Amino acid sequence: MSDTVYMEYRFTVEPKDPASDLLIAELGEVGFESFVEEDDDVLAYIQKTEWYEGMLKELPILHNHRYKFTYYYKEIEQENWNATWEQNFQPIIVDDICMIRAPFHEAIDVKYDIVIEPKMSFGTGHHETTHMMLQHILQLDVKGKTVLDIGSGTGVLAILAGMRGATTIDAIDIDNWCYLNAKENVERNKIDFISVYEGDVALLEGKKYDLIIANINRNILLADLPSYVKSLNAGGVLLLSGFYTEDLEMITEKCTDLALKFEKNLERNNWVAAKYVN
Structure with a gap:
């Protein structure tokens, strides 16, 4: 993958909140893979093979008169992107007990020290959805449980579940770069019982889990929820994120139709991470 070519977009956003989050969500839906936020700017990356001239013309957020966007x-090359994230990736601490850091950051004394080299993958803990999903996992008893992390990105959620005692873990992502990156991060954190796969919900056929974690986006969640529920053990827990506060009712209605019970949700800057029980 060292010869992979990416297109880098630099957006200047005014005002940044909540426009930058809305922009990132819409860019993700058209194929952008990773993002870096710098002051008033948002950097967005897409593989050149997925890019075409004028692909952003129909993006709704760019035509919203409440916000002002300029971009180029x-x-x-891939190695230039890696240098960019290294300059901008700062370690984070979740609930005072879980640290997410890069290999070049110094470790501190926390219960769960996760070392992630994200490269082009989503899931450093910085985005609100990943942060809240980490919080959910920290609050759950996963010891001895079977876990699925679908849309796994860097694999950080699967890795935390492993550190907290889950015994069988599958991490699945449709993107080849995420698949390769998650394998590296699983090995780096020495959680050798995480199996990493490249693919989508088709890989769930015939499998059962006590906990399913899906941090993707609203449309994919709505489409794939029946497959998640089919693979969820009785009494199992489903954690969903990647959508906004205003989407929670729609997501919960779909879950209720599939006989899941809403238990609670976390909110962070208008993003939501919700917990449902089978």
Whole structure:
């Protein structure tokens, strides 16, 4: 993958909140893979093979008169992107007991020390959805449980579940780069009982889990919920994120139709991470 070519977009956003989050969500839906936030700017990355001239013309957020956007783009090599995230990736601490850091950050004394090299993958803990999903996992008793992390990105959620005592864990992502990156991060954190797969919900056929974690986006969640429920053991827990506060009712209605019970949700800057029980 060292010869992968990406397009880098630099957006200047005014006002940044909540426009930057809305922008990132819409860019994700058209194929952008990773994002870096710098002051008033948002950097967004898409593989050149997935890019075409004028692909952002129909993006609704860019036509919203409440916000002002300016942007430009350029072609970059993969190694240049890695240098960018290294400059911007700061370690984070979740609930005072879980640290997410890169290999070049110094470790501190916390219960769960997770070392992640995200490269082009989503899931450093910085985004609100990943942060809240980490919080949910910290609050759950996962010891001895079977776990699925679908849309796993860097694998950080699967890794935390492993550190907290889950015994069998599958991590699945449709993106090849995420698949390779999650394998690296699983090995780096020495959680050798996490199986990493490249694919989608088709891989769930015939499998059962006590906990399913899905941090993707609203449309994919709505489409794939029946497959999640089919693979969820009786009494199992489903954690969903990647959507906004205003989408919670729609997600919960779909879950209720599938006989799941809403238990609670976390909110962070208009993003939601919800817990449902089978």
